[in-house]
Amino acid sequence: MSVRVSLPARWRTVTARRATAAGRRHPALVFALVTACAAGVALAPAGPARAGAPRYLDAGAPVAERVRDLLGRMTLDEKIGQMDQIAVIRMQGDCEWSGGELDEACMKTVLDDHAVGSVLSGGGMGPSRNTPADWAAMVNAVQRYAVRNSRLHIPVLYGVDAVHGHNNVLGATVFPHQIGLGATWDPRTVRETSASTARAVAATGIDWNFSPVADLARDQRWGRYYETYGEDPLLAGELAAAGVEGIETARGAKRVAATVKHFAGYSEPSNGHDRVPADVSPRYLQDTLLPPYRRAVEAGARTVMVNSGALNGVPATSSRHLLTTVLRERWGFTGVTVSDWEDVRALQTKYKIAADYPEAIALAVNAGVDMAMEPFDAKGFSEGLRTAVDRGLVSPRRVDEAAGRVLRLKFELGLFEDPYVDPAEADAAVLGADKDLARRAAADSQVLLRNTAHQGRDTLPIADSAKKIVVAGSYADDINGQVGGWTIGWQGVPEGVELPGTTVLEGIRAAAPAAARVVHAESAEDAAREATDADVTVVVVGERPGAEGGADTPRPELSAAQQALVKRVADAGRPVVVVVLAGRPLALGDAAGTGGLLMSWLPGTEGGHAVADVLFGKVNPSGRLPVSWPRRVGNEPMYYQQLPGTNGGAESAYDAAYAFGAGLSYTDYAVDAVTAERASVRPGAPVRLKVTVSNDGSRAGDLVVPVHVSRPVSDVLAPPRKLAAFTRVHLTPGQSRTVTLTVPARALAVTPGDLDGADAPRVERGRHVFTAGQRTAEVTVR
Numbered sequence: 001m002s003v004r005v006s007l008p009a010r011w012r013t014v015t016a017r018r019a020t021a022a023g024r025r026h027p028a029l030v031f032a033l034v035t036a037c038a039a040g041v042a043l044a045p046a047g048p049a050r051a052g053a054p055r056y057l058d059a060g061a062p063v064a065e066r067v068r069d070l071l072g073r074m075t076l077d078e079k080i081g082q083m084d085q086i087a088v089i090r091m092q093g094d095c096e097w098s099g100g101e102l103d104e105a106c107m108k109t110v111l112d113d114h115a116v117g118s119v120l121s122g123g124g125m126g127p128s129r130n131t132p133a134d135w136a137a138m139v140n141a142v143q144r145y146a147v148r149n150s151r152l153h154i155p156v157l158y159g160v161d162a163v164h165g166h167n168n169v170l171g172a173t174v175f176p177h178q179i180g181l182g183a184t185w186d187p188r189t190v191r192e193t194s195a196s197t198a199r200a201v202a203a204t205g206i207d208w209n210f211s212p213v214a215d216l217a218r219d220q221r222w223g224r225y226y227e228t229y230g231e232d233p234l235l236a237g238e239l240a241a242a243g244v245e246g247i248e249t250a251r252g253a254k255r256v257a258a259t260v261k262h263f264a265g266y267s268e269p270s271n272g273h274d275r276v277p278a279d280v281s282p283r284y285l286q287d288t289l290l291p292p293y294r295r296a297v298e299a300g301a302r303t304v305m306v307n308s309g310a311l312n313g314v315p316a317t318s319s320r321h322l323l324t325t326v327l328r329e330r331w332g333f334t335g336v337t338v339s340d341w342e343d344v345r346a347l348q349t350k351y352k353i354a355a356d357y358p359e360a361i362a363l364a365v366n367a368g369v370d371m372a373m374e375p376f377d378a379k380g381f382s383e384g385l386r387t388a389v390d391r392g393l394v395s396p397r398r399v400d401e402a403a404g405r406v407l408r409l410k411f412e413l414g415l416f417e418d419p420y421v422d423p424a425e426a427d428a429a430v431l432g433a434d435k436d437l438a439r440r441a442a443a444d445s446q447v448l449l450r451n452t453a454h455q456g457r458d459t460l461p462i463a464d465s466a467k468k469i470v471v472a473g474s475y476a477d478d479i480n481g482q483v484g485g486w487t488i489g490w491q492g493v494p495e496g497v498e499l500p501g502t503t504v505l506e507g508i509r510a511a512a513p514a515a516a517r518v519v520h521a522e523s524a525e526d527a528a529r530e531a532t533d534a535d536v537t538v539v540v541v542g543e544r545p546g547a548e549g550g551a552d553t554p555r556p557e558l559s560a561a562q563q564a565l566v567k568r569v570a571d572a573g574r575p576v577v578v579v580v581l582a583g584r585p586l587a588l589g590d591a592a593g594t595g596g597l598l599m600s601w602l603p604g605t606e607g608g609h610a611v612a613d614v615l616f617g618k619v620n621p622s623g624r625l626p627v628s629w630p631r632r633v634g635n636e637p638m639y640y641q642q643l644p645g646t647n648g649g650a651e652s653a654y655d656a657a658y659a660f661g662a663g664l665s666y667t668d669y670a671v672d673a674v675t676a677e678r679a680s681v682r683p684g685a686p687v688r689l690k691v692t693v694s695n696d697g698s699r700a701g702d703l704v705v706p707v708h709v710s711r712p713v714s715d716v717l718a719p720p721r722k723l724a725a726f727t728r729v730h731l732t733p734g735q736s737r738t739v740t741l742t743v744p745a746r747a748l749a750v751t752p753g754d755l756d757g758a759d760a761p762r763v764e765r766g767r768h769v770f771t772a773g774q775r776t777a778e779v780t781v782r
Contacts, residue, residue, distance in 0.1 A: 056416070063411045067404050073152060076396065079403040080385045081115025083365070085159065085338065087375035088142065089125045100128050102141055111142070111156070112149045114378040117406050118208070118371060120159040121168060122341070123490025123547065130170040130488070132204050132426035139205030143419040155410060155419040157257075159208035163227065164604060165193070165438070166200035167487045171431040171500055173200075173438045173605060174483050178213055178239075179583055180445035180601030182229035182626035183663075185704045186728050187242035189441050190229075194246025194258075196434040202252035203429035205421045207413050210259045210305060212243030214292040217584070217627050219637035221272030223551030226484060226583025226602055228267060230626025231639045231660060233288050234723045234747055237295030244299040253421040253429070255413045260296040261305035262340060264322055265289045269309060272636060274549040277310035282757030283716065285311070287750050288641070294331055302335040302409055306369060308343050315351045317343045323368025336405050337370045344372040344381075357384040362393035370402040432500075435606055442603035442610030444702070447623035448664040450597035454575045459536065459595035461617030461666060462512075466535040469512055470519045472527035472569060473540035473562065475581050477505040477520065482581055484602035485547030492545030501605030504540050504579060507612035524565045531572040538615065539566050541591065542581035557587035557633045566591035579611060585629035585658075592657075599625070617666060620701035622728070624663035631657040641719035654720075661706055667697030671705070671773025672736065680780040683763040687724075687743040687779050691772045695731035703729045707741055707772045715752055715764055724748070724770060743770070748781070 055061055055069035071079065091107045093100030110116050119142055127134040139158050146156045166172040175181070175193045184190070194212070201209050216236055217228040229239040240260065247258035265285060269276035280289065297304065304327065307316035316322055317339050327333045347353055347360035354360035361384045364372065374381045388394040410416060451460050462469065475481045479501045480493040493499050502510075509518050519534070521527035531537040541562040543553075558566075558580075567590040570576045577596030580586060585599070598621075600611050613619040628638045635651055640660035647653065670693065677688040691705055705728070708721040725741040748768060749761035763781055770777045 059417050063408055066411050066416075067407050070152065070154075070407055071400055071404055074403070076389065076399065077382065077386065078115045078151070079399050080382050082117030082154075082403040082406045083371050083385065083399070084114070084116045084378055084381045085118035085120055085371055085373045085375065086110050086116045086378050087125060088119050088121050088138070090376055090378070091119075091142070099125070102138065104145075107142070107145045108149070110378050111146045114382045115150055115154075116156070116378050117154070117403075118157040118159060120373065120375065122375065123161060123168065123486060124488065124494070126168055132169055132171070132200075132430035133423045135169055135204035135206075136421050136423035136426040140420050140423065143205065147419065154407075155415040157208050157406070157410060157415070158206045159210055160201065160206050161210045161486060162197050162201050162206075163211045163213070163486050165197050166204065166430060169200070169204065169430060170488060170497065173433055173435055174487060174499075174501065175438050175604045176442050176445050176607070177226045177484055177583060177602040177604075178229050179217065179226040179626065180603055181441065182235065182239060183447050183599070183601060183623040184441065184444040185235065185624055185626070185706075185726055186444060187238055189444060190239045190242040191246040192437055193441050194243040195250040196437055198247045198250035198256040199252035200430045200433055202250070202254040202256050203421060203426045205254070206256070207254050207415065208257045208259070208303070209247055210261060211247065212240045212258065212260065212296065213262070214240040214260050214296045215262055215267035216289065216292065218267060218639045219269070219272045220556040220584045220630065221553055221636050222267060222269060223274045223546060223548050223553070224267070226551075227486075231628060232626065232641070232723045233291045235626055235726065237292035238726075240292055240296035241299035244296050244301045248300050248302065253425070257302040257409060257413060259303045259305050259338070260293055260301045262307040263293050263304050263327065264307055264316065265311050266307040266309055266316075268311075272554070273552045275309050277313070279312055281755075283751040286757060286761060290326065291746070297327070297331055297333050302412070304333065304335065304337050306337060306339050306343065308340040308346075310351065315343075315347055315353065317369060318347055318353060318363040318367050320367040328368065334405075336409050337368055339364060339369050339371070339373050341373055341375065344369065344374055358387040358391065359393065361385050362388040365394050365398060365402060370405050438604055439606040439609050439613070442607045443613045443619040445601055445603060445623050446610065446614045446619075446621050447599040447625055447662070448597070448614070448621040449599060449625075449629070449658050449662060450594065451664050452595050454595055459575045459577060460598075460615060462536050462615055464513050466513060466516045468517050468519065468534045469508065470521055470527065470530045470534040470537040471505050471508055471540070472521040472537060473565065475504070475542040476538070476540035477503045479503050479605070481542055481545060482602065482607050483604055484545045484583055485551060487545070491547050491550050499605065502608035504538075504581070504600075504608045504611050507608030507610070508538065508615065510609070511612035511616045511618065524568055527565060528568040528572060531569045531574055531576070534574050536575045536577060537569050537572075538577045538579060539569055540579045540581060541566070543583070543586065551583070555633050556584055556636070558589060558591050563588070563590040566594060570594055577615065581607075585627060587630055587633045588657075589632075599623075620666045620699050621663065622665065622702035622704065624661050624704045624706075625658055626660070628654070628656040628660045629658035629662070631655065641722050643717040643719055661704075663704070665697075665701050665703075667695055667699040667701050667733070669701075669703045669731070670694050670696055671775050674707070674770060674772045674775040674777045676770065676777045676779045678779070680782050683765065683781050684745050686745055687748070687768070687770070689725070689741050689743065689770055689777060690738055691741060691775075692736060692738045693729055693731065694736035695733055698733050700730070700732045703731055705729055705739065705741075705772060707743070707770055709743070709748065710769045710771065711764070712767050712769065714750070716750055718750065721771065
């Protein structure tokens, strides 16, 4: 809805152009002037450092001074309001769960009575019409009400989970989920897709994106597996850092803040089910789980979201060790820390470590939470924190600190100068934007895992001479299954919503040779019959979309019906390619062993074209597994950094069907040499390596070059190898290149000592062996 205000006659004498410009530069000051005019006080139009203007409204003043000035003018209740985040659905329709148009009475309760500092749209919580223009109008209306009706005219932060494009908005380009981007091993692609997402988010008025995820994927049962960049700390950290950089440096209609989540160890539920408490060793936490978050924080993230789960008997939301000692004192983070969904209240209601809500709030705030995502109860949070202060559980100084961080973020994002966007520009900025980038990102994420010969020729790419191509499987023409969860709705595209995009079937039809006939076999019987004389049959399999606990599965495997379909088609004796659309590796069972196997992840709205680009050879596959692919169900969790032991049972050691980093190409690469710049280094010094690679085949392509490190002897258990550095290299046929990679000392550090893991990580002295391909180089740390 639109909230209007009438200007006094003396203000209307300012020219329209001047008033418009002033309003866009300094809207809060304009509204202060309006209020003053209504009271009979003559003030000059807005501008930097105008006489008599509050210091916090001076855009030229240092941010620290603006924050200090504004805090000095605020009441305790106004400061508390800045620490609360409420779902927009609480201001729509019946102000419960109905959605619909914004309701002014409910806006008053949230934004005026309780001075809430932040609003979010959870999955599926948008305007009554899901268009970019309507999103922009809705967010503008929320901002306008907050600025015009709060006593000091403070704008709100507006947050959204735009985790693979502006995925809540119908018509926005949907990129591959993070697990697919992890398979690119390409920080540039992650940076570009994140920047594109930020521009789309900004065009709809939103200034806070709850992305990227820096958790690790180590248990295929976990429902949020696909939201990660992979199982390796270094790979996940580098890509999460690129995601932060893309969001934070994008220039669109507004600046957008990135969020590193879910800090820390969220991906370690003890039984594979989302949010189940985790028990991890101090060494594993310090050496494996924390590094990706740290790398992303150091890339410039302005905000961090806290893990909903508990670690070692302590809910992360109440852990001062995590949120203050590690995050702020050791890592130097100065931004805003926000809880996840209702997690502050959960300290009382679920974890039962607080006797009442004020005590729960005190535990979280004193641990280091600056803003509570308590989406449905502005009154309860405001009164609860006020009670905690009155009881002496939370100091006014800590409230000032938390509220000050929130205000600083608002100043840094320019919200006091211009919190609005033009809805008329939103559709053009969002609808179908950067489709070429989405197609390239999806194509680069494709991992070719099997490509055997049939009658003297590799199954893939599909030959130009193909006359009949059969496409089977229920996922072949299912755009909703292709994009996964967190798309329009929380659990995926809601029933009845038609998402624009290209399915695999449509992509194959568009890319097939002109003389080829593409047959869509809709049943297993049709597929088996049509396959008998097909040049190739492409069977598209996968899993249903879902999110969080709704995507948990105790058996991450291909369904029995899909296994039977693949087996029946393969029994025809003709070439078969299996394309997997899923957010995790699935045990294939009877579907294993086909001529071609392509892992396509959840490739987004341009995924159909991307899959076809690889199947027909327009794109030489370059994706590599960012995770390990189990042979069968029951070996979860699985990851390549499994520590050595005295175990000897079948499959008790690392025994993957396809190992971390696996992936084939349509050309032949070689690693010709690995050399170290120095044979020995100091414990804190980086290691610089030169790796020479070549393309010995007939096609150009991109080669992912991972370098692993191992310790012949280690004071504490060390995995047989761990990733130390990586890059991507483009090589034309016959080309050879030498690349330089730097291994930071931090990548070699481990926590020494006994079971308590009390010491700080450090680089062990002695031999370190670096391996790329079959080549090695030794460096001694002295």
